[in-house]
Amino acid sequence: MATVDYETHEHDVLVIGAGGAGLRAAIEAAAQGVSVGLVCKSLLGKAHTVMAEGGIAAAMGNVWPEDNWQVHFRDTMRGGKMLNNWRMAQLHAQESPERVLELERYGALFDRTKDGLISQRDFGGHRYARLAHVGDRTGLEMIRTLQYHAIHQAIEVYMECKIERLLKDGDRVCGAFGYWRNTGKFVLFKAKAIVLATGGIGKAWKYTSNSWEYSGDGHSLALWAGAELIDMEFVQFHPTGMVWPPSVRGILVTEGVRGDGGTLKNTAGERFMFNYIPEFFKSETADSQEEADRWYQDKKNNRRTPDLLPRDEVARAINSEVKAGRGTVHGGVFLDICTRRDADYIRKRLPSMYHQFKELAGVDITKEPMEVGPTMHYVMGGVRVDADSTAATVPGLFAAGEVAGGLHGSNRLGGNSLGDLLVFGRRAGLHAALYCKNLGGRLTVDAGQVESIAKTLLEPFTRSGGENPYTIQADLQDTMHNLVGIIRVEAELKEALQKLEVLKQRAARVHVPGGRVYNPGWHVALDLASLLTVSQCCALAALERKESRGGHTREDHPYTDDTWGTVNLVSRRHEDRIELRREPLPQMPPELKALFQERK
Amino acid sequence: MATNFTMQVFRGDAGGGDFKEYTVEGGEGMVVLDVVHRIQATHAPDLACRWNCKAGKCGSCSAEINGKPRLMCMTRMDIFEPGEVVTVAPMRTFPIIRDLVTDVSYNYEKAKQVPPLRLKPADPDGRYRMMQEDVERGQEFHKCIECFLCQNVCHVIRDHDWKKRFSGPRFFIKIAGLEMHPLDTRDRTEFVREHAGVGLCNITKCCTEVCPEHIHITDNGIIPMKERMADNLDPVVWLLRKLRGRKKAAP
Secondary structure (H helix, E strand, O other), X not given: OOOOOEEEEEEEEEEEOOOHHHHHHHHHHHHOOOOEEEEOOOOOOOOHHHHOOOOEEOOOOOOOOOOOHXXXXXXXXXXXOOOOOHHHHHHHHHHHHHHHHHHHHOOOOOXXXXXXXXXXXXXXXXXXXOEEOOOOOHHHXXXXXXXXXXXXXXXXXXXXXXXXXXXXXXXXXXXXXXXXXXXXXXXXXXXEEEEEOOOOOHHHOOOEOOOOOOOOHHHHHHHHOOOOEEOOOOEEEXXXXXXXXXXXXXXXXXXHXXXXXXXXXXXXXXXXXXXXXXXXXXXXXXXXXXXXXXXXXXXXXXXXXXXXXXXXXHHHHHHHHHHOOOOOOOOOEEEEOOOOOOHHHHXXXXXXXXXXXXXXXXXXXXXXXXXXXXEXXXXXXXXXXXXXXXXXXXXXXXXXXXXXXXXXXXXXXXXXXXXXXXXXXXXXHHHHHHHHHHOOOOOXXXXXXXXXXXXXXXXXXXXXXXXXXXXXXXXXXXXXXXXXXXXXXXXXXXXXXXXXXXXXXXXXXXXXXXXXOOOHHHHHHHHHHHHHHHHHHHHHHHHHOOOOEOOXXXXXXXXXXXXXXXXXXXXXXXXXXXXXXXXXXXOOOHHHHHHHHOOO | OOOXXXXXXXXXXXXXXXXXXXXXXXXXXXXXXXXXXXXXXXXXXXXXXXXXXXXXOXXXXXXXXXXXXXXXXXXXXXXXXXXOOEEEEOOOOOOEEEOOEEOOHHHHHHHHHOOOOOEOOOOOOOOOOOOHHHHHHHHHHHOOOOOOHHHHHOHHHHOOOOHHHOOOHHHHHHHHHHHOOOOEOOOOHHHHHHHHOHHHOOOXXXXXXXXXXXXXXXXXXXXXXXXXXXXXXOHHHHHXXXXXXXHHHOO
């Protein structure tokens, strides 16, 4: 066989993914003076961060001086039902205010308070109005600001490039191999350290707010390279996705709608969230409509509306209402902001929601309620990392943002993702650069290994009679939606695992027509491997955890179980199988534990 | 009931190509991008197109639909007559890579040339204060999703080969956003005149018309910039304006 053609680039730090976490990591690594490459699957500035709407949670105290990092830390841990890595939650709460101010210094224009400071809005699970925001397009502001800051730093950007495998020299990471989407040609990146910032896994589900890019690349790259994943059973279904028309089902409707006064109603016009307040949040949630209505005006003397319970609670409630026959004909519930707020307020605070419903659904949200239902939105699980350095369990590998696990425990609070990207993106870039500086000796890329990967990647072209990749992808999405969805049960999870095995065999025979130049069929075919891997990790962990907590609800184990509250599930590849291990939660120091004993 | 959609999609590359007709099953609320996806899934897995968010937020799926520059994800099929054959072509201004995908690297080169924010000193407590009404002017330009449809229709780029000395409407509003940024202190006069080439724009407003974010590119971005160019020939006027601007931003 002839040797495979590929070009080679070399960097100290290679960042894979150019959303908020990847860009922030690249900026920090470049500031350390090391050579930085930044690889993105799409064009620069198109990553999933662009779709984030509500805001960045940061206890700056601009609106509520009572707010501070301890309160944010407590909210984050309680939102995650205490399964979070406490140290990550602490670092996140402590550092996100400075990261927001830094974004402002890079040029971001946040909405302001009357005093000219950064304004902060209410969001689910946050005790105080805490989210720095730009209308309902905070993610766009964030990615554009980071993008335009990054292009003036010493960062080499590689656009429309997909990494397929990480390479190792012994135990250490030494590079990454992939292809250019534009040409289909192969590319090798030699690197001393690699930062994964590839986002999530949403495209394994049928209805999702996630774009095609969310195919679990980083999760799989890490797992295949020998790293560990954590908490893969925890998947967040955002309570409010669009449900009608069918072609837009799953597109996100920001939690900011509820933060700014929107309430959920069933078809009887009942504000059903009052029927779904869990014991865990009773003391801080209004139990009557009157109190909830007063809360919008007077937050000091009233408890918050149950419409703003954490996302897992709200998503389950909507699911139950629809199942009980109190949903709309399209299988959703109503989200109504127009009875509380006037048209000017809505258009000003939620311009892109107004636009989105008007253009795609023909609904004027200043006059009519929206129809919404749960949509797969986020994976709490991810690469197991050291809290301070973001280092994975493989030397030279780091991970930040959605691809990393731990910060959010079993359920992420809205607004904590954008903070996560900035806080841990910066830490990943910093520690990857420091790792490079301290690394002695030379790393060698094994050419034989590269060649064998390249051959595997070209197989879909050479097979005959295999299946269309889109059909396999659609069947995978149906499987995960139907069997590993918002409510899970043992028999269905076992069925899912069997089906995934069959899908794996089908994927091994996938065929694509055409050439290598910008061929989406080939791209989808290659993405199947990572989608199947993360789906299997999720289903296995979901089967193992016999309790309900956060983004994991078992119909056959409906209660939260304290013994399960002491362990995380860790996934690791052994030979060709995925193995699960129970890992005791890291112990919180007494001064942080004390924050949960105070009755507030 | 579901009707079929018939679409003519450009298939080809730099070497040439032609429109190819596809018919797929329709459905309520479908947009052009849905039809393209259905064509990929059922007829042509290798049909090249860019997309990401499918919600008008990322600006990836720009194309010329029945000759009009639009986002495929925000163009509903029900705006066309029933049975009408819809044509989808790549943006004409940029070199074609394959099918609906073009080489938009020109825009990324121009982006790098824009002189970035130069921050003024913080308030004594280390923070920055800006009034909502002052940030709103810049926020309008920050809405840009970089779909490059404005660049695609701008005749300076589309019909003339003046790319070297012309940044285009996308970057005029980028510059305008920086110029109106309450914390910026940089003078971009020379850059705007000599490198961005704002003088080449003759205000036909084609860019404004195609902007999916409805940014007033011409009225709020380009025209004030042209006026400032005229003013800025006089350094005293420039200095006064900068000082006035600052005073307003920090009461």
